[in-house]
Amino acid sequence: METKLKTAAQTALDLERERQYCELCGKMENLLKCGRCRNSFYCSKEHQKQHWKMHKVNCKESEVKPQVSKQKSAEPQAPSGGIEGQTLPSPQLKTRVQPDNTASPSGETRMKGFITNAECAGSSVGKPGGSNTKPNGQTTTRSTPQNLAIEYIVPCMIKHGICVVDNFLGGETALAILEDVKLLHKTGKFTDGQLVSQKTDSTKDIRGDKITWIEGRETGCEKICFLMSRMDDLVRHCNGQLGNFTINGRTKAMVACYPGNGTGYVRHVDNPNGDGRCVTCIYYLNKDWDTKDHGGVLRIFPEGKAQFADIEPKFDRLLFFWSDRRNPHEVQPAHAIRYAITVWYFDADERARAKEKYLTGAGEKGVKVELNKPSDPS
Known part of the structure; x- marks a missing residue:
């Protein structure tokens, strides 16, 4: 009899997805990861720009450095207003998180x-x-x-x-x-x-x-x-x-x-x-x-x-x-x-x-x- 129980890895992956949502609107599909801290997600560059004023306070460089591309990144410009007129570096949206498109995910019950x-x-x-x-x-x-x-x-x-x-x-x-x-x-x-x-x-x-x-x-x-x-x-x-x-x-x-x-x-x-x-x-x-x-x-x-x-x-x-x-x-x-x-x-x-x-x-x-x-x- 085929079991519907998830593996530990799959369960962990699903729980991780549940914690991923656009910091501005709450959307949970087709997300982009902040390329600087790699801990926050956005559904679009526009929403990242709008949320940058709040996010920059907690946005810190990730210890895991993303691979640097030779091509110029189309990153959004960070709003000004840092300490003593400095402009904080804007995070990049690089890693696209794959959405869970399954209508009834395996192992989930009503x-x-x-x-x-x-x-x-x-x-x-x-x-x-x-x-x-x-x-x-x-x-x-x-x-x-x-x-x-x-x-x-x-x-x-x-x-x-x-x-x-x-x-x-x-x-x-x-x-x-x-x-x-x-x-x-x-x-x-x-x-x-x-x-x-x-x-x-x-x-x-x-x-x-x-x-x-x-x-x-x-x-x-x-x-x-x-x-x-x-x-x-x-x-x-x-x-x-x-x-x-x-x-x-x-x-x-x-x-x-x-x-x-x-x-x-x-x-x-x-x-x-x-x-x-x-x-x-x-x-x-x-x-x-x-x-x-x-x-x-x-x-x-x-x-x-x-x-x-x-x-x-x-x-x-x-x-x-x-x-x-x-x-x-x-x-x-x-x-x-x-x-x-x-x-x-x-x-x-x-x-x-x-x-x-x-x-x-x-x-x-x-x-x-x-x-x-x-x-x-x-």
Whole structure:
């Protein structure tokens, strides 16, 4: 019987790849290694230039000297501003790291045990009164947001770093949110998705979604605001129990649409640079989604594990996962219109440090929004 166990060497290689990502945007494919320190990676010379101001502080000559080429290297120019007007030598991008293009790497298995149903272990977020009446007349009592957070989300995040809640709000509320999103799409509010500190056209090679940012007070976005309040309710009850994080705010909501033309988002890390984001929260709005025909799976590769987690973007599904290097992930090509609403929650201490070091990315991800007040007693 053929074994799927990896050799020690292959496992070590895979773990090394998990630690390789663009220092600026978090992309994990087609990387170039810094030719000076040989410890940092970038997806392009443009991103190396943009990150040089921060990287030059820690960039030191590698003890292993790379082979010197007689040809002139097309290296980027280091920004000025060194000590006493000196310009530090710019690192070179020479060694290209081969991407792991295997859709289902040998030896990796799918993770289990991180999905629950809000109707069984969930909250009374869909309807007032904390109950849900089934078509056959049976009534299922839902637990409170506090119970869902403490009894399921916190233990699941601590164990897996990933947590999924199905049927989060109930079909009627989810449909109303979907109508808000479709109206935003129809009225031309979406623009091309951008990367943190993105200044080049390479974004289209990395992500293919269209996005818009919602604070929650906009006309026609009342149901999206309701969703954000429910997310905040859960996170508020989790606060203080998710490792050492102290969550005191979040971003605006990023409403995203993959147009269904086969675009996706390459493997990346949401927060590779310590910008303060600690928890990623995504809500999906795709009715009758069939992964075999439509694709669009979010595949997460938890750090240090020979497993991956496939998250189908199902209607009324809520997903949590750590935003940092522990959860590299990708959106596989979507062949149908795919909607999602994402919010990132900030850790207070890391966010403060990021501001001091000017690592808070451009755009709405750098905008802190206070958590909404509890929408109802829970």
